[in-house]
Amino acid sequence: MSAERAMRELRGLLADAGLCGSFLVRDLSTGEEIGLDPEVEFPVASLAKVPLAVAVLGRIHEGRIDGSTLIDVAPGRITSPGPVGLSRFRHPARIAVEDLLYLSLAISDSVAADALFDLVPPAEVTRSLREAGITGIAVRHPMDELVRTPAERFGPQDVHLAHSLAIGSRTVGRGHPIPQLDVSRANSGSARAFVDLMQALWVPSRIPAEVAAQVRSLMGENLVRQRLAPDFSSDASKWSSKTGTLLNLRHEVGVVEHDDGGVFAVAALTESQVPAVIQPAAEAVMAQVARALHDQLRAGG
Numbered sequence: 100m101s102a103e104r105a106m107r108e109l110r111g112l113l114a115d116a117g118l119c120g121s122f123l124v125r126d127l128s129t130g131e132e133i134g135l136d137p138e139v140e141f142p143v144a145s146l147a148k149v150p151l152a153v154a155v156l157g158r159i160h161e162g163r164i165d166g167s168t169l170i171d172v173a174p175g176r177i178t179s180p181g182p183v184g185l186s187r188f189r190h191p192a193r194i195a196v197e198d199l200l201y202l203s204l205a206i207s208d209s210v211a212a213d214a215l216f217d218l219v220p221p222a223e224v225t226r227s228l229r230e231a232g233i234t235g236i237a238v239r240h241p242m243d244e245l246v247r248t249p250a251e252r253f254g255p256q257d258v259h260l261a262h263s264l265a266i267g268s269r270t271v272g273r274g275h276p277i278p279q280l281d282v283s284r285a286n287s288g289s290a291r292a293f294v295d296l297m298q299a300l301w302v303p304s305r306i307p308a309e310v311a312a313q314v315r316s317l318m319g320e321n322l323v324r325q326r327l328a329p330d331f332s333s334d335a336s337k338w339s340s341k342t343g344t345l346l347n348l349r350h351e352v353g354v355v356e357h358d359d360g361g362v363f364a365v366a367a368l369t370e371s372q373v374p375a376v377i378q379p380a381a382e383a384v385m386a387q388v389a390r391a392l393h394d395q396l397r398a399g400g
Contacts, residue, residue, distance in 0.1 A: 116384035120369030123290040142285035144343035154227035166197035184208030209242035235292025262374035290366035297364035330386040
């Protein structure tokens with residue numbers, strides 16, 4: 100099958116699942132890559148927690164932050180509780196900085212992330228990325244902004260209305276009346292930019308090796324496994340990643356390390372045209388497309 104035909108078929112799979120998106124897979128040993136619209140910019144939701152971890156760990160490495168420092172986290176900091184994490188706590192907690200990093204990346208705890216944003220504000224996180232040579236990711240706001248969308252104004256039976264608004268209102272220039280979905284106002288990035296970040300972490304040069312190793316370890320402990328992990332985890336491979344989800348957006352970026360020495364960075368950023376919260380079939384197609392691109396690259400194109 101020609102590469103052009105294979106790409107058409109993958110686009111067709113995405114369309115049939117109600118998805119459009121940006122994908123990129125890069126062989127970190129050779130630099131060779133393959134993708135679908137990898138330059139398209141998306142709001143990135145919780146993917147911003149990876150740059151946050153880089154910035155916080157960088158300051159720990161420099162001695163500007165003590166990773167053992169205990170941070171007081173009050174209940175109710177984020178008013179719309181997530182499925183797990185500190186937003187479910189009913190009482191104040193004292194948690195060390197390094198443990199907040201674990202919660203932020205392993206279970207995507209947004210309250211933990213915002214406690215870290217108090218230490219390293221969004222503008223400083225973006226500055227840390229630029230210092231590491233990553234230019235395509237912008238971190239503009241903490242995580243509590245993600246629970247101020249129209250979805251929080253509807254009861255569970257009507258959340259699909261917020262998804263309909265999200266789907267039908269994007270401008271040609273990727274703007275949106277919902278600020279969290281507007282790439283000029285939201286935390287944003289492209290598949291290429293996140294693959295660049297993965298490469299900077301797995302093949303560190305401008306990020307200190309100790310910092311990169313700690314971020315890799317934290318991503319390897321990610322417990323959100325329903326999206327790309329089923330297609331990239333096995334007895335012969337390790338999948339380290341971070342997901343991002345907001346309204347009709349479903350993302351995942353990570354690195355698969357094969358026992359034979361192959362190491363591939365993968366980014367899948369998608370938006371759904373289906374106004375539904377739970378879409379396991381769409382997530383399965385995301386993984387199928389990402390895996391097909393990986394397999395084609397690994398086989399030599």
